[in-house]
Amino acid sequence: MKYISLLGASGSIGKQTLDVIDAHREKFRLIALSVGKNVEAAKQAIDQFQPELVAVADWQAFSALRAEYNGKAKIVAGDEGLIEVATHPKADMVVNAVVGSIGLVPTLKAIEAGKTIAIANKETLVTAGHIVTEAANKHDVALLPVDSEHSAIFQCLQGEQPKTIEKIILTASGGSFRDRTREQLRHVTVEEALRHPNWSMGAKITIDSATMMNKGLEVIEAHWLFQLPYEQIDVLLHRESIVHSLVQFHDSSIIAQLGTPDMRVPIQYALTYPDRLEVKGAKKLHLAEVGKLHFEAVDFDRYRCLQFAYEAGKKGGSLPTVLNAANEEAVAAFLSGRISFLMIEELIERALAQHTIIHQPTLDDIRAVDEETRRYIQSLLT
Numbered sequence: 017m018k019y020i021s022l023l024g025a026s027g028s029i030g031k032q033t034l035d036v037i038d039a040h041r042e043k044f045r046l047i048a049l050s051v052g053k054n055v056e057a058a059k060q061a062i063d064q065f066q067p068e069l070v071a072v073a074d075w076q077a078f079s080a081l082r083a084e085y086n087g088k089a090k091i092v093a094g095d096e097g098l099i100e101v102a103t104h105p106k107a108d109m110v111v112n113a114v115v116g117s118i119g120l121v122p123t124l125k126a127i128e129a130g131k132t133i134a135i136a137n138k139e140t141l142v143t144a145g146h147i148v149t150e151a152a153n154k155h156d157v158a159l160l161p162v163d164s165e166h167s168a169i170f171q172c173l174q175g176e177q178p179k180t181i182e183k184i185i186l187t188a189s190g191g192s193f194r195d196r197t198r199e200q201l202r203h204v205t206v207e208e209a210l211r212h213p214n215w216s217m218g219a220k221i222t223i224d225s226a227t228m229m230n231k232g233l234e235v236i237e238a239h240w241l242f243q244l245p246y247e248q249i250d251v252l253l254h255r256e257s258i259v260h261s262l263v264q265f266h267d268s269s270i271i272a273q274l275g276t277p278d279m280r281v282p283i284q285y286a287l288t289y290p291d292r293l294e295v296k297g298a299k300k301l302h303l304a305e306v307g308k309l310h311f312e313a314v315d316f317d318r319y320r321c322l323q324f325a326y327e328a329g330k331k332g333g334s335l336p337t338v339l340n341a342a343n344e345e346a347v348a349a350f351l352s353g354r355i356s357f358l359m360i361e362e363l364i365e366r367a368l369a370q371h372t373i374i375h376q377p378t379l380d381d382i383r384a385v386d387e388e389t390r391r392y393i394q395s396l397l398t
């Protein structure tokens with residue numbers, strides 16, 4: 017039996033992780049979970065899985081849950097609560113499915129406690145990839161990818177020697193506005209941006225897909241997970257999201273992982289690795305029915321956020337922290353109707369330009385840069 021702590025149980029990845037756990041109760045036991053402020057989701061998960069520990073980040077939501085559910089589980093609050101879930105003594109594995117760099121410290125604490133990490137929370141790797149991977153090496157802890165592209169690459173690399181990799185190729189759907197010109201992006205709405213063509217996901221990542229920052233974050237995530245230089249990481253437009261990513265080897269062979277878009281597949285692979293189990297209800301891919309798959313080179317002028325991410329990744333140091341924090345603030349401002357879609361990339365560009373890079377930043381440096389960048393973006397909004 018594998019004991020699991022789940023950070024972000026009320027989100028898109030969190031709920032699908034609960035589905036995976038529920039479908040294989042003989043293999044998994046949910047021992048602890050966290051939510052941000054979604055009390056209803058917490059109550060449902062407590063009733064369904066009887067976890068020992070539940071963390072609620074928001075204090076008002078914490079009080080509401082405790083008033084009703086005290087005694088059914090130990091209920092804790094705030095950032096400390098998130099860490100308590102990440103380090104639950106009985107947990108073998110921590111699934112990190114929170115959104116944003118809030119996931120960084122709990123991930124580090126879980127690594128220090130020797131937990132295997134299944135990581136969906138890409139912002140943690142973008143903002144402090146060197147610290148997270150160094151800690152994982154030091155504590156001999158596996159970082160198992162959940163993000164679909166990274167899971168695909170991880171699957172393609174099973175049994176392969178890292179030195180034989182020519183490059184990895186991340187596929188990108190192009191997001192909600194892939195068929196619009198830059199001119200047409202001027203007046204797009206939040207509602208339109210939230211309509212991803214292939215995936216149903218949380219709001220932040222759906223906007224990131226539309227700006228292509230999602231792929232930029234994924235390039236940096238891949239750099240850390242697979243320890244490859246940026247020159248060996250490519251992005252390829254693929255509108256169907258069926259080829260989840262590819263690896264090209266020195267002998268010119270390419271290995272790809274394919275499947276219908278269903279996040280339960282990579283989530284479950286991280287939970288069962290190196291085994292594979294049936295994903296109950298998953299739609300099987302029939303290529304004869306699909307008929308054609310499309311691939312196209314990325315236009316970096318059209319998708320400027322992807323360019324910013326490559327530049328920030330290559331320059332390194334504290335610049336990816338700036339990229340991530342500026343993006344989180346800008347996307348939140350867009351989602352709340354404060355700025356237009358194209359302002360997202362403008363704000364990020366300004367934040368990157370004004371920053372003096374700190375090389376090999378410590379955790380304290382990262383915290384400080386993250387906070388400064390958020391303040392800087394807010395100052396541009398007032």
Ligand SMILES: NC(=O)C1=CN([C@@H]2O[C@H](COP(=O)(O)OP(=O)(O)OC[C@H]3O[C@@H](n4cnc5c(N)ncnc54)[C@H](OP(=O)(O)O)[C@@H]3O)[C@@H](O)[C@H]2O)C=CC1
Nearest residue numbers: 024026027028029052053054073114115136137138217218
């Ligand atoms: N959705 C997807 O298909 C994919 C997502 N990812 C990555 O996985 C991560 C999660 O994405 P997704 O599930 O879509 O996001 P959602 O927005 O659906 O869920 C986010 C989760 O994080 C919690 N949360 C938000 N803010 C805080 C906070 N301050 N403190 C503690 N918890 C908080 C939310 O709680 P609450 O709702 O209760 O407030 C919720 O449980 C992201 O990093 C994303 O990039 C990667 C690949 C695919």
Ligand SMILES: CC(=O)[C@@H](O)[C@H](O)COP(=O)(O)O
Nearest residue numbers: 163164188189190191225230
């Ligand atoms: C499901 C998943 O992993 C997302 O990150 C998805 O890849 C988003 O798709 P695009 O960023 O390619 O639009």
Ligand SMILES: [Mn+2]
Nearest residue numbers: 163164165234
């Ligand atoms: Mn992805």
